[in-house]
Amino acid sequence: MSRIAYVNGRYVPHRQAAVHIEDRGYQFSDGVYEVIATVRGRLVDEEAHLQRLDRSLSALRMRWPMTPAALRFVVRELIRRNRLSGLGAIYLQITRGVAPRNHPFPAGVEPALVMTARPLPPFDVEAARRGVRVIALPDERWKRPDIKSVSLLANVLAKQQAVEAGAYEAWLVDDKGLITEGTASNAWIVTRDGELVTRQADRAILNGITRCALINLAGAHGVRLVERPFDIAEAQNAAEAFLTSTTSWLKAVVRIDDAVIGDGRIGPLSERLLSSYVDRVAAIGAAASGTVR
Numbered sequence: 001m002s003r004i005a006y007v008n009g010r011y012v013p014h015r016q017a018a019v020h021i022e023d024r025g026y027q028f029s030d031g032v033y034e035v036i037a038t039v040r041g042r043l044v045d046e047e048a049h050l051q052r053l054d055r056s057l058s059a060l061r062m063r064w065p066m067t068p069a070a071l072r073f074v075v076r077e078l079i080r081r082n083r084l085s086g087l088g089a090i091y092l093q094i095t096r097g098v099a100p101r102n103h104p105f106p107a108g109v110e111p112a113l114v115m116t117a118r119p120l121p122p123f124d125v126e127a128a129r130r131g132v133r134v135i136a137l138p139d140e141r142w143k144r145p146d147i148k149s150v151s152l153l154a155n156v157l158a159k160q161q162a163v164e165a166g167a168y169e170a171w172l173v174d175d176k177g178l179i180t181e182g183t184a185s186n187a188w189i190v191t192r193d194g195e196l197v198t199r200q201a202d203r204a205i206l207n208g209i210t211r212c213a214l215i216n217l218a219g220a221h222g223v224r225l226v227e228r229p230f231d232i233a234e235a236q237n238a239a240e241a242f243l244t245s246t247t248s249w250l251k252a253v254v255r256i257d258d259a260v261i262g263d264g265r266i267g268p269l270s271e272r273l274l275s276s277y278v279d280r281v282a283a284i285g286a287a288a289s290g291t292v293r
């Protein structure tokens with residue numbers, strides 16, 4: 001089945017989807033984005049994603065390209081047209097629009113909106129348990145990673161370095177030696193006395209929607225959670241480590257550089273959190289009644 005994209009008011013075949021060469025997203029990275037997971041045609045944490053989108057837009061002094069209600073409609077229409085029936089992901093990008101290249105904000109320009117939809121394979125829970133390797137790299141991004149901007153060059157370079165090192169992700173380390181987050185995920189550890197730790201959502205990290213969902217699940221499980229930074233040495237000595245994101249859900253981190261974490265497999269608390277996250281997504285899917293809502 002051919003994929004359909006949404007480009008500035010039109011649904012078009014994915015392979016023909018294109019924007020103008022003077023789109024400010026293309027020339028200046030002057031835009032924001034969201035990635036939202038879908039399960040059986042239902043959006044996972046739609047509200048939280050749209051709230052974060054609103055924050056990103058405000059931080060860059062950009063307008064919504066349409067009302068949030070209209071945007072919700074377009075997302076659903078895109079899901080329907082792409083017949084996303086299992087797991088899927090919606091990519092949504094808003095840029096300041098198209099204007100002759102000049103740094104200041106252009107006057108009287110409409111923001112540009114594009115969306116794509118893609119099916120995802122079933123989540124591989126066993127692979128998430130087997131876990132992944134991460135490497136530590138300096139965090140060379142700009143000072144506002146809390147804004148979900150399309151300016152991802154430093155993330156791309158770090159991720160590429162991770163891939164070339166045979167790792168799944170890079171954990172980025174700030175000037176004080178503290179881990180901020182991954183290039184496309186949030187970082188977590190479980191200390192040897194059972195405390196769940198993730199960095200506080202300050203300006204140095206993107207406040208992941210999966211991160212927020214996990215914090216709620218941890219609360220429901222009565223887990224002791226501390227939001228504070230940690231360094232590589234602490235992570236390498238932790239009992240457990242994992243990462244979270246919209247499309248990775250929760251994956252155990254079993255090696256950080258050359259240090260093996262725990263017994264090299266998912267730890268007990270990570271396992272509990274993974275299974276409750278899996279159940280949570282399944283419950284969202286089970287609420288779908290065959291129609292896209």
Ligand SMILES: Cc1ncc(COP(=O)(O)O)c(C=O)c1O
Nearest residue numbers: 184185186206208209210245246
């Ligand atoms: C830099 C960064 N941190 C964290 C995340 C995780 O955020 P979420 O759980 O909303 O996908 C992402 C997701 O792409 C990201 O790019």
